[in-house]
Amino acid sequence: MESASTSLPAVAPNGVTAGLDWANDDHAVAVVDAAGRAVKRFTVAHTGPGLRDLVRKLQAAKAAEVAIERGDGKVVDALLHAGFTVVVISPNQLKNLRSRYGSAGNKDDRFDAFVLADTLRTDRARLRPLLPDSPATVTLRQTCRARRDLVGHRVALANQLRAHLQNCFPGAVGLFRDIDSAISLAFLHRFDCQDRADWLSPRRLAAWLKSVGYCGRVRPAVLHQRLLDAPRGATGDDGAAKAHITRAMLTVLTSLNTQITALERQIAEQLALHTDAHIFTTLPRSGTVRAARLLAEIGDCRARFPTPEALACLAGVAPSTRQSGKARHVGFRWAADKQLRDAVCDFAADSRHANPWAASLYNRARTRGHDHPHAVRILARAWLFVIWHCWQDSIAYDPTRHRALQTLLNQDQPTTA
Template sequence: MVEDVHWFVGIDWATQNHRVCLLDAEGRRVGEREFVHGGAGLTELRDWLLEKTKAAPGRIAVAIEMPHGPVVEMLLEHGFTVFAINPKQLDRFRDRFTVAGAKDDSRDALVLGDSLRTDRKAFRQLATDDPTVIELREWSRLMDELLQERTRLANRLRQQLWRYYPQAAELTDDVADDWFLALWQKVPTPAAAAKVSEKAIARILKEHRIRRLDATTVLQTLRKAALFVAPGTREAACVHIRSLVARMHLINQQIKEAGAALDGLCDSLAAQDEENSSGQSHEQCDVAILRSWPGIGRIVLATLLTEAAQPLQARDYHALRALAGVAPVTRQSGKQRFVIRRLACNKRLQTAVHHWSRVAIQRDAAARRRYDALRQRGHGHARALRGVADRLLSALCATLTHRTLYEADQRSAQTVATP
């Protein structure tokens, strides 16, 4: 238990060496050492703490800036009580020890340990995540990276087409799609488009199940008047695009694999939750509840489960809205009072909640009414979406607390009744 803690440790972590300061309950410095990052070094850190304190790991509280990583995982795995703090907050605590702004590793370790002793409420206690959640978090972040890389490559491809073949880009808004890449490989230039048969184009469209376009329309578009370009321009652009196409095929395949992994891991979490419900079929798991909400798809679901795991488990609406960046920040001094947007938040969770509210106003009547009411009060689109997101998070925590799925009628009634 946290109340049984009698030893306080501050760790100023680094890439190669970690500075550790050990304090007793009165704030006296018992010891200070530096440990090399690695299996042997972290094991030595654990043994040193246990030897110096002669106490059980649960009675030793550790403060660190980094809320994850091998140091945190090692300490949690061996039963230590670990707390994290934002570096900006730590900077404020540092002013207690020096007004001159001095800073070094030893001082930071001391500040961490002593601040945890005196201001424990400013720290966030960490817990070991479920192994499935850890894997799901990695796939979720990998999916974001892949989508961003796909967008970058698509923009470069469109720019090269603009140089010599702009009519090809008129066929689709997504030039990174596999069918368009296959089409370009078949007809990479206007000259090739003039010679290709309609049957060959129809075969590509059929293989990729493209029904919104037919071969005749595709050929008519590709055979529009070509640009006049300098000799060598087409060849140079084709060289560049050929390199992009190979990478985009790989990216598209990896995105499919990541999507399948996200679905499989979410299903695994749902199965675990059903097993933990002791066979009570009337209780719904968190994954099923989240999936029942309009606007929560594969990516948003994975982001909520991984980036907001602890607030969701605690049904902590206030922590969730602050972490997602929808809770406003009030600054008041004397007669002046400002309410501004929260910038200190989890950016991935902020993006996911933004897209959730964006889709929700299209599919949920209550969310749409909330959005329209905020717009009528003079709020901009982004501000109105944050207001919708705030209301959605509140209702989500209520459904998680009561273990009930989303129901449109109940949601509408709740929204109307809420001031």
């Protein structure tokens, strides 16, 4: 039995429901009565006065519930702050719902607002109110997603730099492991073209590496030989012109690294202050950023996921089953929270290197013929059941209380004795 906070009442309060079609500049709103008739339509601007006008008009229409296509943003914040119940109906659902009212399939903001309001009236048993997370979780989520976006930009620019260097200075591409590492960027800042690199000898390279604090993983003589073995790069005026492009990319990459590091410090600080931090930081190989992403994407509102299956389905790690007659197809779940799926699968993929139970689940999935992404999703689904119980009880993950892990370890003891 679900609690009242996770379901809508059987009848809409005051017998009216509202729908809001979100847009960048203005929002179309419709209010329908218990018979499905549109009793009020209006448009409000996406401004401070416009949002206040939205609240006043909805209150005047005695609407207590509003259906909308997205669950975040200033519109949702204004509605929740004013005490309205917000119900999210995804754009994919809305696209299919339009056919209820006509076969033309036309897109119109005022019509979509009516469809949202009327669906909230008729499909109440299948809809759930939006349950917001705490401000600390919302802030942490925004910081984690901003860092991930910057990492994506860094990867794209690093690939662009690598392709550029393949044409003008191939020796720098394979010199160090990562083209965007601190030592690689420092090298390219000092030796941005073939002419500058030609000045190097094993001794000079060793002296420069020592001056920048190189870890010494690879001997200077080996690095110098890599430069000699690589194809010659552009020299002279051509090399100097291409070095300008190299320096431009280096400047942006260095700035991205600086900002990513600054966001990681913010994430660590925000995570340390969060009341649920102990649940996620104790997971194997979770680290700081990974634990913060898991916490931020799952959230801290326990009522949102009354069962672990609900969490697994939203994360897209539970398969989607379609059956018609004797035909039955089990396939990939496309409708999912992609940010949550990415966070969970990222954690699960690395956890197998530190947890024997996770490694066993992953290896068995691969043995059955599943590819790596599918095996990771299978493991992620199993982890979500563990995480859900820790999350609901607000307790840290303890390997000694993980029964499946302990059973596996006890089975292995006679073999290793």
